[in-house]
Amino acid sequence: MSHLLMPSWFSTINLKRYAEEYSREYLKQQNELEKQLEAHYQDKAYAQAIAREIMMRGD
Numbered sequence: 747m748s749h750l751l752m753p754s755w756f757s758t759i760n761l762k763r764y765a766e767e768y769s770r771e772y773l774k775q776q777n778e779l780e781k782q783l784e785a786h787y788q789d790k791a792y793a794q795a796i797a798r799e800i801m802m803r804g805d
Contacts, residue, residue, distance in 0.1 A: 776801045 776797050783793035 772801065 779800060780790075780793050780797040783796050784790050787793055787796075
């Protein structure tokens with residue numbers, strides 16, 4: 747079995763940057779969703795719980 751060569755762009759540093767950017771964007775989206783839900787429901791804890799569920803399920 748031959749070894750697969752990784753593309754030149756593939757590196758631990760690139761993966762770390764991707765993970766950090768993904769995490770920032772995920773949290774940004776979740777925070778925006780929380781704000782919208784809190785404005786609608788007038789309940790911060792409930793809005794946070796629903797936002798987490800939506801983000802985890804991808805709804």
